[in-house]
Amino acid sequence: MLNLTYLRTFIGLVETKNFTKTAHRLGLTQPGVSQHLKALEEYYAIPLVIRGKKSLSLTPAGERLFHFGQKLFAELFDFHANIGGDNPHQGLCRFASPGSFGIKMYSFLLTLQQKHPNLIVHYEYRPNAQIIKDIAEERLDVGFVSQAPTDAEFDRKVIDQERLCLVVPSNFKNGSFANLKKIGLINHPDCFHYASRLLLANYPKEFNSMNEIPQRGFINQITRIPGPVAMGMGFTALPEYAALAFPEQKKIRLLPLKKQVIDPITAIWKRGRQLPSRFDYIFQEISKNKFFQHD
Numbered sequence: 001m002l003n004l005t006y007l008r009t010f011i012g013l014v015e016t017k018n019f020t021k022t023a024h025r026l027g028l029t030q031p032g033v034s035q036h037l038k039a040l041e042e043y044y045a046i047p048l049v050i051r052g053k054k055s056l057s058l059t060p061a062g063e064r065l066f067h068f069g070q071k072l073f074a075e076l077f078d079f080h081a082n083i084g085g086d087n088p089h090q091g092l093c094r095f096a097s098p099g100s101f102g103i104k105m106y107s108f109l110l111t112l113q114q115k116h117p118n119l120i121v122h123y124e125y126r127p128n129a130q131i132i133k134d135i136a137e138e139r140l141d142v143g144f145v146s147q148a149p150t151d152a153e154f155d156r157k158v159i160d161q162e163r164l165c166l167v168v169p170s171n172f173k174n175g176s177f178a179n180l181k182k183i184g185l186i187n188h189p190d191c192f193h194y195a196s197r198l199l200l201a202n203y204p205k206e207f208n209s210m211n212e213i214p215q216r217g218f219i220n221q222i223t224r225i226p227g228p229v230a231m232g233m234g235f236t237a238l239p240e241y242a243a244l245a246f247p248e249q250k251k252i253r254l255l256p257l258k259k260q261v262i263d264p265i266t267a268i269w270k271r272g273r274q275l276p277s278r279f280d281y282i283f284q285e286i287s288k289n290k291f292f293q294h295d
Helices: 004-016 019-026 030-044 060-082 099-115 128-136 177-183 191-202 226-230 240-244 277-288
Strands: 049-051 056-058 091-097 119-125 142-145 154-169 185-187 215-218 236-239 252-254 262-270
Touching: 004 019, 004 030, 004 056, 004 060, 019 030, 030 060, 056 060, 060 091, 091 099, 091 128, 091 277, 099 119, 099 142, 099 154, 099 236, 099 240, 099 277, 128 142, 128 154, 128 262, 154 177, 154 191, 154 226, 154 240, 154 277, 185 191, 185 236, 191 236, 226 236, 226 252, 236 240, 240 252
Parallel strands: 091 119, 091 142, 185 215
Antiparallel strands: 049 056, 142 262, 154 236, 154 252, 154 262
């Protein structure tokens, strides 16, 4: 039978990628961590990790075991938390969203957790495509996406809207397409998806393709994206809330546009899965809160 202690050690090792850190986290010795890993590999008769001089990577079997273990422990935690009944203010909630919406949603969820300490929020920032994949494979309970899947594998609920905007340096004066091309683009993982629709809506005669706009940089940390814009290095496209969360507002501005582009934010979960009552509670709180735009 699979030893859950060994499995927990393995998951900790994958998360820290370090034997010493894993030992410290779990109250083990470093040889103890190695022993647990060896026991798992002997149990399955297959290597689970590839050790480098300063790195640790997973074999395909290790990847499968890691994801299985994450799901198993989440379900065990959920079972123990709710064995006495389905309490709407108690239990693990596994969420993910793109970073822009996460700035807003995670803060809101923490206020609910403050009110109900037994409501455990697990929140990750991920791209839309990865969230959809993880929901399908039940590594997440609910995902918040700005590009909702169209297939029948998911149930869904629109919970918010994001207005998209072009963010330019504060001293950027002429908002012509030629001037945008001149200063160039600060790119990020969702930038083409945002910028192409904004530019097509507002510069239909001039804009043809994102490839015609010079790229001045790339960054994938949502809170840092406006940084190079504030330094005058280029423009970018972001949801309004993410742009307004940037601390140095005097160094950037939102370019006035004649035509707005608004993305619905959709909560998705696997079709046919009966979500515990705590998710109904969270959805109800979202619907009552003016922080979210429901129309």
